[in-house]
Amino acid sequence: MLKGNHPSVYLIAIGAFSLGMASYVTAGLIPMIETSFLVSVAVAAQLVTAFTLAYGLGSPIAVALLPAHRQRFGLLLALGVFVVANAASAMSVDFAVLMAWRGLTGLSAGVYLAMGIPAAAALSGPKERGKAIALVMGGMASGTVLGVPISLLLAERLGWEAALWLVAFLGFVAFIGLLFKIPALPAGQISSLAQKLSILADRNVMSILAVSLLAAIASLGMYTFIAPFLADPVHGEVQSVTPYLWVWGIGGVFGSFLVGPIVDRHKGPVIILMIMLVLAAALFLLPIFAQVNPWFAVLPIAIWGAAGWALQVPQNNELLRAREAQGDGNLAAALNECALYLGSAAGASAGGILLLIQTPSWTLTTSAAAVAALGALFQVTNCRR
Numbered sequence: 001m002l003k004g005n006h007p008s009v010y011l012i013a014i015g016a017f018s019l020g021m022a023s024y025v026t027a028g029l030i031p032m033i034e035t036s037f038l039v040s041v042a043v044a045a046q047l048v049t050a051f052t053l054a055y056g057l058g059s060p061i062a063v064a065l066l067p068a069h070r071q072r073f074g075l076l077l078a079l080g081v082f083v084v085a086n087a088a089s090a091m092s093v094d095f096a097v098l099m100a101w102r103g104l105t106g107l108s109a110g111v112y113l114a115m116g117i118p119a120a121a122a123l124s125g126p127k128e129r130g131k132a133i134a135l136v137m138g139g140m141a142s143g144t145v146l147g148v149p150i151s152l153l154l155a156e157r158l159g160w161e162a163a164l165w166l167v168a169f170l171g172f173v174a175f176i177g178l179l180f181k182i183p184a185l186p187a188g189q190i191s192s193l194a195q196k197l198s199i200l201a202d203r204n205v206m207s208i209l210a211v212s213l214l215a216a217i218a219s220l221g222m223y224t225f226i227a228p229f230l231a232d233p234v235h236g237e238v239q240s241v242t243p244y245l246w247v248w249g250i251g252g253v254f255g256s257f258l259v260g261p262i263v264d265r266h267k268g269p270v271i272i273l274m275i276m277l278v279l280a281a282a283l284f285l286l287p288i289f290a291q292v293n294p295w296f297a298v299l300p301i302a303i304w305g306a307a308g309w310a311l312q313v314p315q316n317n318e319l320l321r322a323r324e325a326q327g328d329g330n331l332a333a334a335l336n337e338c339a340l341y342l343g344s345a346a347g348a349s350a351g352g353i354l355l356l357i358q359t360p361s362w363t364l365t366t367s368a369a370a371v372a373a374l375g376a377l378f379q380v381t382n383c384r385r
Helices: 007-037 046-065 071-091 095-124 126-158 160-181 193-201 203-223 226-231 242-265 268-292 294-310 312-322 329-356 362-384
Strands: none
Touching (some): 007 095, 007 126, 007 160, 046 095, 071 160, 095 312, 095 329, 193 203, 193 329, 203 329, 203 362, 226 242, 242 294, 268 294, 268 362, 294 312, 329 362
16 A cells, blocks of 8 residues: 555546536536527526536446446546547537537546545555545635636637636546556455445445535535525625635635545544534524625635535545445445535525525525534434444
């Protein structure tokens, strides 16, 4: 086992950076794509749906089908397909073809992250595993916060295709580096698909995933409604939420990176419990701070972003520990991504219902805080176990 942060971990993080860009840049490109392909906004928005569904639901199936004894091959294959799919997306002249490529991009992105997290952990050794996972998750957060605005600026000057070419280029850099640098990875146990699906009967894994699901409902679900929440006259009638989104994202970057050393030194379940409590508190305090002055809302929003992103470092670490004997940590990581996307969709749906029945906007944050508190309560059970 290699000690310390292996150079390949940084290359995996670069790939995760491009993944973070790909995950969120399409939403910003919709107006340009709408004009380029002469489709409606509603139709163009389905590109995001195709990516999300393939990422969240398709990647666990794809990971389960990959040979467990060829982890290095699976990681490189996923990243290679990701690069090709983004390049092909940029060259698409037919909308249906573009949608198919975005679906393949989402699938390969989900597989890459699921393979990359356990690969980084294996390359860094048990004492540095938290830092390694933090580098990968921090890379993804940085791609979302820094990479997306840069790619959108490029798209405004050179066209929507330029943003996807940038994603493909960064992914290609990571691919070439990993092709020559990454050593052989520990081989998982060769097992049938039915044996792999037995992970769904692992109560420990399911309890960890339940916390991820509740955290996503609270954090990512509320993120969907940050604009209408701040636009409410009660909360300052904010015209532009862009600065607040930046604060949320920057908090996420810092949270992802800073939690790594903590994970390596303290018990994971306790860290997860503390993060869930912080997330619940930040969401609960958000309307109180916003009512005093909208700029005061920056503090709970930054803490909310930091807690939401930081949580996935100890969560993935605990999933790897839970499946260490079975050697299918990549499948556990893929299921965790699935839980996050399902939670995000559930949170968005629940928030939409609250707005539809015209409840006060503060009920969005208090409901999200209550879900986070429920996740913390559930985590108490995990700590006892």
